[in-house]
Amino acid sequence: MNVKVLVSDEKDSRKRLSVTKDFKKGEVIYKEEPVVVALDIDLQGKGTHCTHCLRVVDQDTAVKPENDRLKSVYCSKDCEAKSKAQSDNLLFGLEPVLPAELDSGLGRLTQGERDKAQTKFVSHLESQGKLAPLLVARFVARQVAIETGKMNPHKPTSSPADLHALVDGEDDYGLYDHMERLRFIEANPTEEDTKVLCDVLATALPGLDKSLEGQHSKYLGKMNYNAFGVVFENGRDDKPKTSERPEDQERTRTPYGTSRQVGSGFYAVSSYIGHSCSPSATPSFPSGTSEIAIVAARDLKEGDELTISYVDCNVNEGETSEEATRRRRYELARGWRFKCECSRCASEVTPGDNEGHLGVEADESKVDDVAVHERGEQPQPAEASWIPVGPALD
């Protein structure tokens, strides 16, 4: 993919990406498909965008499944099939999650409870208007799809190939292993936030809710910290205004501003890209889908660090350059809990400036212990308690 992971700080094991060859300004460094995506909640019911790839759908050829709890619309049969297999059936459908040989009629017994739990989950998502809870749900479901795919060698499910390429050639590198290495800020979900999702998981597959036990806050925090805003060209300007306090608003990594996105995407490799207010690269979505392209923002030499700006770093109309600096540093502090120390900030912020409004002192993001101590030690794969114990399939 033309990039490699660097551990730049031994103390906190901060991972960064650097390029493995030279690039001219404007060249695409790599492209990456998301692990999971979520369409903005206000667009979800409108049928304007594909729920799976986020592409603008052609109304004549749109696929509109009946009785879909999320009111999903797809650009093609292919997107519908992928979405169903990766997460949609588990979270928003009623077909058995396990292959028929393992399900043995169990799936039919729980349909009523499953239906109720899913309906509750959807209305909870709609009332909150946030995407991180849906990204977490899809993430758990996708891991199940990968695991059940392994149980049934005749019907392999695709796992994100990019993961393997990047991480030390580990063979059995799963999504949870990847998740463990990412930075986050605790998200503090309410009991209700956790319960509605656990009910959906437990009614689909008894025991699956255990994979979330004690982890929900962290998983939400990882989605909040690492998800990108999917923005086509310069983005939309019709997102409904929010009345939430700035500290409660959901923010995604995008130099265009989260209000311009059509949805959020969680990317395995791109999660490692650090922030700079004068970045070396720009995220873009040239195919009109959630496939991200990382484009060189200037000429790059082999070994240069890849950075993007997580927030809008421009000086916009009606803003002085001081106001713009203040705004972007405030957004970084709100969304990612750090005081930016990039070279541009160093030149624009004087040490005497009162920055109490930022509400952060240094970098408050965290990383799991396993990721700090992983050097020389293989992380244990997360235990999947819901995997049924039985005769091996062949």
Ligand SMILES: [Zn+2]
């Ligand atoms: Zn699509």
Ligand SMILES: [Zn+2]
């Ligand atoms: Zn900065």
